[in-house]
Amino acid sequence: MSEKEIYQKLQGRIKRLTNKTFKFDERIGDGWFSAVYFLKTREIAEKYKPDNEILMQFFQKKNAVLCGTDEVLALLKTFAKNPGELEVHSLEDGDRIEPFETVMTIKGPYQHFGYLEGVIDGILARRTSVATNVYEVVKAAQSGGIDKPVIFMGDRDDHYTQQSGDGYSAYIGGSKAQATHAMNEWWGKKGMGTMPHAMIQLFKGDIVEACRAYHETFPEDDLMALVDYNNDVITDSLRAAREFGDTLKGVRVDTSNTLVDKYFTRNPDLLGTFDPRGVNPKLLFGLREALDREGYNHVKIVASGGFDAERISRYEEIKAPVDIYGVGSSLLKLNVPFTGDNVLLNGEHEAKLGRKYRSNSRMERIDLNENSVN
Numbered sequence: 001m002s003e004k005e006i007y008q009k010l011q012g013r014i015k016r017l018t019n020k021t022f023k024f025d026e027r028i029g030d031g032w033f034s035a036v037y038f039l040k041t042r043e044i045a046e047k048y049k050p051d052n053e054i055l056m057q058f059f060q061k062k063n064a065v066l067c068g069t070d071e072v073l074a075l076l077k078t079f080a081k082n083p084g085e086l087e088v089h090s091l092e093d094g095d096r097i098e099p100f101e102t103v104m105t106i107k108g109p110y111q112h113f114g115y116l117e118g119v120i121d122g123i124l125a126r127r128t129s130v131a132t133n134v135y136e137v138v139k140a141a142q143s144g145g146i147d148k149p150v151i152f153m154g155d156r157d158d159h160y161t162q163q164s165g166d167g168y169s170a171y172i173g174g175s176k177a178q179a180t181h182a183m184n185e186w187w188g189k190k191g192m193g194t195m196p197h198a199m200i201q202l203f204k205g206d207i208v209e210a211c212r213a214y215h216e217t218f219p220e221d222d223l224m225a226l227v228d229y230n231n232d233v234i235t236d237s238l239r240a241a242r243e244f245g246d247t248l249k250g251v252r253v254d255t256s257n258t259l260v261d262k263y264f265t266r267n268p269d270l271l272g273t274f275d276p277r278g279v280n281p282k283l284l285f286g287l288r289e290a291l292d293r294e295g296y297n298h299v300k301i302v303a304s305g306g307f308d309a310e311r312i313s314r315y316e317e318i319k320a321p322v323d324i325y326g327v328g329s330s331l332l333k334l335n336v337p338f339t340g341d342n343v344l345l346n347g348e349h350e351a352k353l354g355r356k357y358r359s360n361s362r363m364e365r366i367d368l369n370e371n372s373v374n
Helices: 003-011 026-030 036-048 069-079 110-141 160-173 182-187 197-202 207-217 233-247 262-266 281-293 309-317
Strands: 054-059 087-090 104-108 150-152 223-226 248-253 300-304 324-327 339-345 364-366
Touching: 026 069, 036 110, 054 110, 069 087, 069 104, 069 110, 104 110, 110 150, 110 160, 110 309, 110 324, 110 339, 150 160, 160 182, 197 207, 197 223, 207 223, 207 233, 223 233, 233 248, 233 262, 233 281, 248 281, 262 281, 281 300
Parallel strands: 150 324, 223 248, 248 300, 300 324
Antiparallel strands: 054 104, 054 339, 087 104, 087 364
């Protein structure tokens, strides 16, 4: 089995996603989402140069984890004119790519697909950005030598219509736990989660009563207590642990970065050498020590709130006692823009100065007539 096949098996992705996966807006075919100058160029190409054949290639300028190719292929299958006559080569979602590496080429008459250039750039940019961000976070979470899960919690950080694509991109990047069902839609899982602050509020801040209600309602779930509601994570963690014992599987710390936990009020001698606000290593070490001291070594610590790859790397370097990281907004930053260039005209080099055709033997030929893109 090749390295790529092994990767695909591990990812559960033996086949590409198909256009049945995606819910495209039908107005794409009308050019509603294409820059107007592409639409004008399509009209001129049809009128003056209908027999020209161009080759369009797509690339970006960073080391990244590619995502969005399946979606683009489905887009072409759905909206290009005579898609089966196009010659398409592409890398796969999940491929590691280098700066300026060609990830896809499309050959055919401009008027058959050229107006989709900007839409394709946008798909590849967003999906690859999220996949790369997640990959970097997952890599950071593993830098301490332990494979620590990363929960993708991006539901509140962007428009809800982006959740399915972002969740799939996060999956390609390495996150296997995600907050909503929509985030899991394209790769066949369901969302996961335990309790928000709103649930604890229902019980007037009583973490024990909130956990009891949760466990009685969802007895098959792992019991994970959110312990920062009262800004006293050690006290509330111990209350939950004493009440539920082995049933309590973990505690999540999500302290606001504007607050200083009461642990430091009780231990002012700890202050003075670090920023005590929010979730910080001193608080986590104190929590781990308190749980272990009473024999609750089995209780895992989940940390969330403002984490990104750089911060996780720092925590792993000092061996902060975090078992699972919850990450949200930092994973949705769009920082891998793509460019589509027309570089060949009727088989000959013809491109804007500074651009040229860059072949890539790693790409595979895609037949848009095959069932794999139906």
